[in-house]
Amino acid sequence: xxxxxxxxxxxxAGVAExxxxxxxxxxxxxxxxxxxxxxxxxxxVPPEVSGLGAHYDTEWARRPLASSVRTAMVEGxxxxxxxxxxxxxxxxxxxxxxxxxxxxxxxxxxxxNHHSHLDTGLMIRSVPSAWRHKLVVAAAADYxxxxxxxxxxxxxxxxxxxxxxxxxxxKSSDLIKRLVDDGYSxxxxxxxxxxxxxxxxxxxxxxxxxxxxxGAPVVPVFIDGTGAIFGKGMKRPKPGRTRVVFxxxxxxxxxxxxxxxxxRIEAAVTTLGDEAITDFWTARQRAATxxxxxxxxxDHTGWRRDWALAERRKLGTxxxxxxxxxxxxxxx
Amino acid sequence: xxxxxxVLDVDKSTPPxxxxxxxxxxxxxxxxxxxxxxxxxxxxxxxxxxxxxxRASLLNPIDMDPLPSLLFPGMKLTIAFDDxxxxxxxxxxxxxRQRIIEQVLTMxxxxxxxxxxxxxxxxxxxxxxxxxxxxxxxxxxxxxxEPRGLLTQHDAEDPDNxxxxxxxxxxxxxxxxxxxxxxxxxxxxxxNLVAMDGGWKSTAVGLASYRSxxxxxxxxxxxxxxxFMDQHASELHKSTWRMGKVMRDHGPKVFQIETTLNTDxxxxxxxxxxxxxxxxxxxxxxxxxxxxxxxxxxxxxTARKIFQGIEAPHQMTSxxxxxxxxxxxxxxxxxxDQQLVEVEGQTDILTxxxxxxxxYNVHSIMNPILVMCTGxxxxxNLYRGKPLVREGGVVILTHPTTNEFHPVHHxxxxxxxxxxxxxTRDPHVMSQKWEKQYAEDDWYRHLxxxxxxxxxVHPFYMWYWGSHAMKHVGKVIIVGGDAAxxxxxxxxxxxxxxxxxxxxxxxxxxxxxxxxxxxxxxxxADVK
Numbered sequence: 036x037x038x039x040x041x042x043x044x045x046x047x048a049g050v051a052e053x054x055x056x057x058x059x060x061x062x063x064x065x066x067x068x069x070x071x072x073x074x075x076x077x078x079x080v081p082p083e084v085s086g087l088g089a090h091y092d093t094e095w096a097r098r099p100l101a102s103s104v105r106t107a108m109v110e111g112x113x114x115x116x117x118x119x120x121x122x123x124x125x126x127x128x129x130x131x132x133x134x135x136x137x138x139x140x141x142x143x144x145x146x147x148n149h150h151s152h153l154d155t156g157l158m159i160r161s162v163p164s165a166w167r168h169k170l171v172v173a174a175a176a177d178y179x180x181x182x183x184x185x186x187x188x189x190x191x192x193x194x195x196x197x198x199x200x201x202x203x204x205x206k207s208s209d210l211i212k213r214l215v216d217d218g219y220s221x222x223x224x225x226x227x228x229x230x231x232x233x234x235x236x237x238x239x240x241x242x243x244x245x246x247x248x249x250g251a252p253v254v255p256v257f258i259d260g261t262g263a264i265f266g267k268g269m270k271r272p273k274p275g276r277t278r279v280v281f282x283x284x285x286x287x288x289x290x291x292x293x294x295x296x297x298x299r300i301e302a303a304v305t306t307l308g309d310e311a312i313t314d315f316w317t318a319r320q321r322a323a324t325x326x327x328x329x330x331x332x333x334d335h336t337g338w339r340r341d342w343a344l345a346e347r348r349k350l351g352t353x354x355x356x357x358x359x360x361x362x363x364x365x366x367x
Numbered sequence: 368x369x370x371x372x373x374v375l376d377v378d379k380s381t382p383p384x385x386x387x388x389x390x391x392x393x394x395x396x397x398x399x400x401x402x403x404x405x406x407x408x409x410x411x412x413x414x415x416x417x418x419x420x421x422r423a424s425l426l427n428p429i430d431m432d433p434l435p436s437l438l439f440p441g442m443k444l445t446i447a448f449d450d451x452x453x454x455x456x457x458x459x460x461x462x463x464r465q466r467i468i469e470q471v472l473t474m475x476x477x478x479x480x481x482x483x484x485x486x487x488x489x490x491x492x493x494x495x496x497x498x499x500x501x502x503x504x505x506x507x508x509x510x511x512x513e514p515r516g517l518l519t520q521h522d523a524e525d526p527d528n529x530x531x532x533x534x535x536x537x538x539x540x541x542x543x544x545x546x547x548x549x550x551x552x553x554x555x556x557x558x559n560l561v562a563m564d565g566g567w568k569s570t571a572v573g574l575a576s577y578r579s580x581x582x583x584x585x586x587x588x589x590x591x592x593x594x595f596m597d598q599h600a601s602e603l604h605k606s607t608w609r610m611g612k613v614m615r616d617h618g619p620k621v622f623q624i625e626t627t628l629n630t631d632x633x634x635x636x637x638x639x640x641x642x643x644x645x646x647x648x649x650x651x652x653x654x655x656x657x658x659x660x661x662x663x664x665x666x667x668x669t670a671r672k673i674f675q676g677i678e679a680p681h682q683m684t685s686x687x688x689x690x691x692x693x694x695x696x697x698x699x700x701x702x703x704d705q706q707l708v709e710v711e712g713q714t715d716i717l718t719x720x721x722x723x724x725x726x727y728n729v730h731s732i733m734n735p736i737l738v739m740c741t742g743x744x745x746x747x748n749l750y751r752g753k754p755l756v757r758e759g760g761v762v763i764l765t766h767p768t769t770n771e772f773h774p775v776h777h778x779x780x781x782x783x784x785x786x787x788x789x790x791t792r793d794p795h796v797m798s799q800k801w802e803k804q805y806a807e808d809d810w811y812r813h814l815x816x817x818x819x820x821x822x823x824v825h826p827f828y829m830w831y832w833g834s835h836a837m838k839h840v841g842k843v844i845i846v847g848g849d850a851a852x853x854x855x856x857x858x859x860x861x862x863x864x865x866x867x868x869x870x871x872x873x874x875x876x877x878x879x880x881x882x883x884x885x886x887x888x889x890x891x892a893d894v895k
Binding site for chain 1: 416417418459460461465469472473476477478479481483505506507508510511512514
């Protein structure tokens with residue numbers, strides 16, 4: 036009786052062991068159709084169209100459910116993170132008061148300088164509420180949309196749309212035109228990417244081109260301080276203060292070339308940068324005389340450039356760590 | 368298309384009329400068939416592109432060269448601007464002064480002008496608090512100029528910073544802010560809320576000293592101003608225009624900027640205050656009830672804070688710059704276009720609800736002197752042609768009129784109320800007997816110069832402001848006011864409107880005609 040039971044148990048264990056072995060057998064041991072077919076010799080397979088990069092379709096992220104999730108994220112974690120990490124001081128939104136007061140505020144293109152991944156979260160949190168919930172962010176297709184999970188996360192959390200860094204491709208600009216027509220405003224970094232060394236980079240013509248194409252005015256924005264908090268190359272953020280300065284909306288004038296309009300946008304952001312570390316009057320005076328400190332920094336190379344950056348950062352409070360709360364001794 | 372002003376003949380089906388009552392309201396049923404209510408014109412459309420209009424105006428001034436051509440390197444430029452008394456209620460940010468001054472500064476920077484100063488044209492008003500300056504000028508201008516000492520508030524008692532410019536052919540002395548007087552160009556930024564504001568009154572009053580102001584801020588001039596809203600019938604304006612002539616010959620070059628506002632006075636949820644009662648929908652009625660009931664239960668201080676926090680949605684309807692008189696002519700016409708209401712004939716009884724605010728109690732307390740000034744000085748003078756009430760008629764005001772003063776803003780008012788009014792209520796007598804003592808008191812002078820106090824003489828000016836009305840009417844009754852305080856002002860207290868009509872019958876008989884001027888929103892009655 037005992038022997039028979041033992042035999043049954045041994046058989047059952049054998050079956051289970053066999054099942055586990057089969058289930059855990061590497062997939063590679065299976066052939067086609069479980070694996071990709073092999074390609075016959077002399078046959079060229081046409082390249083598959085990638086659904087990533089600039090081709091990633093973000094339409095789903097603007098549907099009501101995704102929008103609601105994003106609104107909750109923007110008003111909750113994003114706001115909290117911006118406050119904890121960057122303590123933003125937002126100034127100059129009164130320059131947009133006329134547009135914001137309209138019954139249906141028109142779409143605009145926000146063109147900030149770019150020093151850090153924090154910039155996007157900060158912009159979403161700083162943009163006046165008239166535009167905040169219908170805002171898309173132009174994100175580098177090769178960085179934010181190179182993997183499916185990154186693309187989905189960017190589209191959902193930031194309402195990011197992929198854009199080619201080097202050239203504003205037809206696909207990207209068509210998409211942006213359609214979105215602007217639907218009332219979406221855009222955040223685009225005219226520098227094309229984060230600053231490599233803490234100083235700004237020359238503006239590419241993306242914002243100017245898109246403004247001319249869509250008719251939306253460009254709002255120059257200067258973000259001060261994020262480079263010191265979480266600049267390119269930093270492994271972890273160092274919480275500090277930031278200042279976001281909004282400028283007056285700019286429109287392309289009749290017959291104005293994209294290049295010229297782009298230089299006006301760059302000049303406006305430069306003046307706002309000056310305003311962030313000095314004051315309105317000094318910035319206006321220096322802009323009038325062409326002596327505003329350039330966003331791109333001095334022409335020196337090496338340590339002198341870093342030295343000048345440190346000097347500039349000293350002029351403002353942005354980027355500095357918040358003052359430590361004074362702790363009084365417990366005297367009982 | 369906004370509707371013009373409207374005079375309603377009250378009949379039996381007319382709903383009760385809303386009266387202001389300080390930080391509260393009253394609904395009063397006026398006697399049918401002999402009462403009328405004057406409603407202000409609806410707000411005109413504001414300019415869409417305000418910044419564009421400002422720029423266009425600066426580049427195309429009236430009877431002067433474009434502003435950029437008046438600016439040059441090495442020049443001394445002074446920008447004066449109206450103080451916290453304008454506009455009422457304060458406007459939503461950005462304030463017009465900020466918009467204009469930022470554009471002027473941008474042009475000055477482009478022209479290479481380094482020596483720029485901003486002066487708040489206070490006259491004898493209190494110094495503005497930092498938050499008020501920031502509201503008027505914006506943070507950008509404030510942060511750029513105040514820390515360097517380039518944003519100042521006019522001090523009418525600083526002998527080192529006053530300049531004497533001369534005397535008019537009638538012996539009126541002109542002494543104004545020295546910096547303004549010695550500038551190559553003085554730009555004055557006005558917000559012309561009513562027809563009285565602007566013109567030469569800006570510089571001749573806003574930047575003047577007591578020595579200069581006493582020539583027109585006196586009972587004789589005020590009594591002869593019929594009214595302040597009609598420059599050609601106002602002795603006050605004639606005096607300042609004479610001073611303007613001297614300033615034109617001996618003073619700085621003045622680039623006048625004047626702006627007019629529409630009468631869009633109350634934001635949500637107070638919009639019902641601008642509507643005619645029979646047009647109130649269920650939401651308006653609910654909001655009225657909610658507001659009136661809750662305000663009545665709140666402590667006075669809290670209610671005051673709520674109302675003083677109102678930021679009006681009124682916005683610019685016109686801007687004109689250039690030569691003072693030419694500019695003011697256009698401005699006055701624009702104010703009239705918005706505010707005039709045609710009214711046929713005078714009335715026996717004029718009623719007015721006194722609101723929570725007047726030019727002199729912004730972020731402060733409406734004390735009894737200011738109640739008098741608002742009713743008899745300002746609202747009574749909201750006419751062109753003839754006063755709304757006949758000579759010898761009765762004025763009925765509604766206001767709590769408590770014996771309450773702001774100790775920081777109105778210190779001399781307290782003594783004026785206790786000391787001067789106990790002695791006399793006659794403007795001429797008090798001007799002779801008491802004015803000098805208050806005007807030259809060292810303590811009041813110290814408070815005016817170093818804190819946020821009105822000048823010692825200011826309560827006298829408030830009393831003089833009502834002298835035309837006091838001379839014109841036979842009786843003044845305040846409904847719902849503190850009886851002892853009202854009596855101290857020389858007026859008659861009444862508990863209800865019907866009691867007030869009963870009291871008035873001694874003067875105007877049993878069936879007088881009654882007119883209620885429902886302001887704010889502001890209007891000017893064009894009485895035929």
